[in-house]
Amino acid sequence: MSEDLLSTIPSAGWACWKCGQHEGHSLFCTSCHALQEPVSDYYSLLGIPKKLNLSQDELQARFYELSRHLHPDLFTRKPERERQYALEASSILNDAYRTLRDPVKRANYVLKQEGFDIGEQRSKDVPPELLEEVFELNMALEEMRGGDDSARPQLESARQNFTQMLADSDAQLQQLFEAYDAAPNRDSLSAIRAALNRRKYIQNLVGEVERALA
Numbered sequence: 001m002s003e004d005l006l007s008t009i010p011s012a013g014w015a016c017w018k019c020g021q022h023e024g025h026s027l028f029c030t031s032c033h034a035l036q037e038p039v040s041d042y043y044s045l046l047g048i049p050k051k052l053n054l055s056q057d058e059l060q061a062r063f064y065e066l067s068r069h070l071h072p073d074l075f076t077r078k079p080e081r082e083r084q085y086a087l088e089a090s091s092i093l094n095d096a097y098r099t100l101r102d103p104v105k106r107a108n109y110v111l112k113q114e115g116f117d118i119g120e121q122r123s124k125d126v127p128p129e130l131l132e133e134v135f136e137l138n139m140a141l142e143e144m145r146g147g148d149d150s151a152r153p154q155l156e157s158a159r160q161n162f163t164q165m166l167a168d169s170d171a172q173l174q175q176l177f178e179a180y181d182a183a184p185n186r187d188s189l190s191a192i193r194a195a196l197n198r199r200k201y202i203q204n205l206v207g208e209v210e211r212a213l214a
């Protein structure tokens with residue numbers, strides 16, 4: 001078993017359910033290697049630092065390594081308690097990987113953990129700097145839906161424009177992630193939430209334009 005899987009998490013009052021050692025909490029006991037009750041926090045379960053900017057390769061390697069060690073075949077002759085922990089840990093691990101490999105889901109996960117409201121209603125507010133473009137877009141969308149195909153070139157150019165904005169949004173998010181990782185604070189998280197709302201708004205626009213053009 002690799003040292004990584006035995007890295008310890010400080011946790012007062014914890015003791016291994018099997019051998020009773022209480023020097024450090026980790027997914028597998030550092031003394032008897034028995035699987036412990038899994039933590040629900042995605043970062044802690046994966047044993048990675050709580051960063052918004054994650055290396056996809058490292059995350060994937062970590063996921064596969066843990067998956068191998070939690071494979072049900074390894075637990076068939078283990079006590080019932082450990083078999084149950086293995087199932088729970090695998091389920092959390094799969095959710096963790098699905099969430100953390102996606103930058104938007106990852107940021108939403110951290111925002112939620114930090115007590116930010118990530119409700120849907122905010123995505124309906126038009127970002128002020130987009131008001132004019134959105135107004136024109138809606139006119140063109142109405143014409144198109146009304147059967148006026150002359151709006152097509154305008155919609156095609158809008159699609160290009162908003163797709164570029166989406167790419168810019170992703171680049172901006174990346175920068176905000178780096179700033180937050182360097183100095184975690186709530187102002188950075190607020191900026192990230194605003195960027196995510198704007199991104200979502202633009203993504204919805206692109207979807208609407210694509211449906212109208214289809």
Ligand SMILES: [Zn+2]
Pocket residue numbers: 016017018019020021029030031032033034
């Ligand atoms: Zn133990």
